[in-house]
Every structure is written in structure tokens, then in C-alpha cells.
Amino acid sequence: TPPTGFRFPAEWERHKQTWIGWPERLDNWRENAVPAQETFQEVISNIADFEQVTVVVSGSSWRQVRRLFDDNQNVRVVEMSTDDCWLRDTGPIFIASRTGKSSTQVCGVDFDFNAWGGVKEGCYVNWDKDALVAWKILDLEGLKRYVSNLVLEGGAVSTDGQGTLLATEECVLHSNRNPNWTRDMIETEMKLYLGVEKIIWLPLGVYGDHDTNGHVDNLCVFVGPAKVVIHWTEDRTDPQYERSLRAFQILETSRDAKGRSLSIHKLPAPGPFYRTELEASGVVATPQAVVRKVNERLVASYVNFYFANNVLIMPSFGEPWDTQAKEIFQSIVPERQIRQVAAREIILGGGGIHCITQQQPDD
Numbered sequence: 164t165p166p167t168g169f170r171f172p173a174e175w176e177r178h179k180q181t182w183i184g185w186p187e188r189l190d191n192w193r194e195n196a197v198p199a200q201e202t203f204q205e206v207i208s209n210i211a212d213f214e215q216v217t218v219v220v221s222g223s224s225w226r227q228v229r230r231l232f233d234d235n236q237n238v239r240v241v242e243m244s245t246d247d248c249w250l251r252d253t254g255p256i257f258i259a260s261r262t263g264k265s266s267t268q269v270c271g272v273d274f275d276f277n278a279w280g281g282v283k284e285g286c287y288v289n290w291d292k293d294a295l296v297a298w299k300i301l302d303l304e305g306l307k308r309y310v311s312n313l314v315l316e317g318g319a320v321s322t323d324g325q326g327t328l329l330a331t332e333e334c335v336l337h338s339n340r341n342p343n344w345t346r347d348m349i350e351t352e353m354k355l356y357l358g359v360e361k362i363i364w365l366p367l368g369v370y371g372d373h374d375t376n377g378h379v380d381n382l383c384v385f386v387g388p389a390k391v392v393i394h395w396t397e398d399r400t401d402p403q404y405e406r407s408l409r410a411f412q413i414l415e416t417s418r419d420a421k422g423r424s425l426s427i428h429k430l431p432a433p434g435p436f437y438r439t440e441l442e443a444s445g446v447v448a449t450p451q452a453v454v455r456k457v458n459e460r461l462v463a464s465y466v467n468f469y470f471a472n473n474v475l476i477m478p479s480f481g482e483p484w485d486t487q488a489k490e491i492f493q494s495i496v497p498e499r500q501i502r503q504v505a506a507r508e509i510i511l512g513g514g515g516i517h518c519i520t521q522q523q524p525d526d
């Protein structure tokens with residue numbers, strides 16, 4: 164039965180901690196996953212400067228990862244078996260209800276997961292360990308678990324914490340997620356379990372985002388009440404142009420759950436970037452996972468950032484756009500520090516900084 168009286172808090176609201184995975188599978192992460200682990204270590208260290216972090220790792224990596232953060236009191240390392248490390252999508256979506264003036268009751272929704280498209284179109288063919296991650300996290304935290312049979316990933320939705328949700332039709336309504344559900348049934352289930360009243364549907368996600376079929380957390384997310392950032396290019400020859408323009412036009416005429424129009428901040432699209440021969444050759448292809456090909460266009464977006472307490476952690480790609488994007492973010496959230504982390508190694512795995520994190524609201 165769905166939760167009642169709860170709401171989906173915005174990512175910018177106060178966190179108790181961040182949950183994050185650890186990259187290990189060699190058919191997704193090149194060079195024994197070492198370059199990705201160095202990047203994850205940097206993301207974890209940056210978040211841990213601002214809030215508690217729990218890193219979820221396999222038994223074989225526990226000692227190595229614990230030693231990496233030996234002296235860091237803000238980092239906890241928990242052994243948990245997983246199929247990969249995308250806790251945005253395999254972790255619970257935490258919801259909260261106000262119980263009295265200061266305290267809130269937090270619980271979690273365990274949506275169904277099928278590795279972003281199931282056996283035929285997903286990123287890997289076995290996800291039985293990933294399917295238990297949300298339940299295990301809620302069990303570890305002693306929080307109530309609500310189960311929904313809807314296949315939905317945390318990266319596919321963005322909320323303002325005030326009853327509005329952003330999502331892309333390309334992903335959430337994709338036939339490889341919930342083939343037997345109508346649009347109405349999907350909308351109803353999302354509203355019921357996330358406590359939202361209004362869903363703003365954007366047609367298509369970022370061009371080339373085959374891993375997730377266009378997750379909204381690469382295209383457009385809330386950065387404040389009635390305030391969004393959108394992945395934007397002025398290059399009319401780039402296939403992204405039409406996709407961003409259509410989303411922009413819909414956002415311009417949309418109203419949020421409180422009837423407000425949205426202020427839309429354009430973030431420049433870096434790149435485009437393509438996987439090099441060296442980057443492709445470092446991955447050990449297996450029949451179990453999607454093949455990482457040379458010259459494949461990578462999905463690089465400044466929209467895939469993470470809000471931790473008092474900080475915004477954004478990706479950098481070694482481009483002049485990095486500085487412009489940072490200035491735009493600083494103008495939007497002047498009260499926050501901004502940290503930049505080189506994110507190419509995460510992008511090569513099919514996601515970004517937002518995709519590897521999952522916030523747990525403060526209670």
C-alpha cells in the first residue's frame with residue numbers, strides 16, 4: 164500500500180547523508196576500474212567535506228576502500244553486493260513527512276529496477292543484486308519500506324520538493340520499462356508513491372543517452388522552487404538542438420504544482436565527446452553487459468551535478484565551458500560552495516556524478 168502524508172523532498176534540502184556505490188565491474192569500467200575509482204574517491208572526499216557518506220562496496224573491496232578513507236570520520240564503508248554502482252537508480256527514493264515542528268519522519272520507496280531496459284535493452288543482463296540494494300539500505304537505516312512494482316529510476320525524476328516532478332517521456336514511458344502499464348497508470352503510481360501532484364513531461368532526454376533512454380537528470384532538473392537548469396546547445400546542426408529546444412518550449416508554457424511559471428537557466432553542452440580507442444580497449448567486453456564502442460558519443464552534461472549540504476558538486480570536462488557553467492551555477496545558488504570534479508571516467512560508464520549518488524534526507 165502506498166505511503167500517505169509524505170512528500171518527495173528536494174535534493175537541496177538538508178541531508179542526513181549521501182549513499183554512493185563503488186565501480187568494479189570490468190565489462191563497464193576500463194583499466195580494472197582504477198580510473199573510475201580515483202574519480203569516485205574524489206567525489207566521495209568532496210561530499211564528505213560537507214556531510215556523512217556511506218560507500219557501498221563488495222566484500223573483496225571493503226578493506227581497500229576503507230583504507231582509502233582511513234582518517235575520514237565522515238565516511239562509512241558498508242559491504243553490500245551489487246551488480247554495478249549507480250545508487251541514484253538502485254537505491255531507495257527517500258520520502259519524508261513532517262511530524263511536529265522540527266522533526267520529520269523519513270521512509271523510502273523501493274521501485275522496481277530492470278537495469279535500464281531489461282535483458283534485451285538494459286545495460287547488463289543480471290540485476291538481482293541491484294534489485295535488493297534499496298531494501299538493504301532501508302533495512303540498515305531502520306526505515307519503513309514502501310514497494311512499488313513500477314520500474315522507475317531515481318535519475319529519471321527531479322522534484323522541487325513542493326509537489327512538482329520533472330521526467331522525460333522517452334525514459335519513463337519507454338516500452339522497455341513498464342510495457343503493460345498505460346501512461347495514466349504510470350502517472351498515478353508516481354504521484355501516489357512520491358507524493359507529487361504535477362508531472363511536467365519533457366519529450367526526449369539527451370541525444371545519445373542509450374544507457375538510460377534519456378534520464379531527466381542529464382537534461383533538466385530543479386535547482387530551486389520554480390527554477391530549473393537545462394542542457395543547452397546553440398549548434399543547430401547538433402541533434403541535441405531540437406531536443407533541448409522542444410524541452411525549453413514546454414517548460415516555458417508549464418506551471419508547477421503551485422501554479423508558478425518556471426525560470427529556466429541554460430547550461431552549455433560541453434563537447435561533444437567520443438569514446439577513444441584507448442578508452443574502449445580498456446573495457447573487458449562480456450556477453451553480460453552493453454559493449455562500449457570506439458567513437459560512441461558520450462553523454463556529458465553539467466545538469467548531472469549533485470547537491471550536498473551547502474555545496475553543489477559539478478562535473479568538469481576540461482573545457483572552457485567548465486568555467487561558464489560554474490559561474491551560472493554560482494549565480495543560481497550564491498549561498499553554496501561549488502566543487503568541480505573531472506567526470507570523464509564516470510561518463511565513460513554511462514552516467515554522471517548525480518547518477519552515482521543518492522541523498523537521504525535529515526530527520
Ligand SMILES: NCCCCCC(N)=O
Nearest residue numbers: 286318374378513514518
Ligand atoms: N550504465 C548505467 C548508467 C546509469 C546512469 C544513471 C543515471 N541516473 O543517469
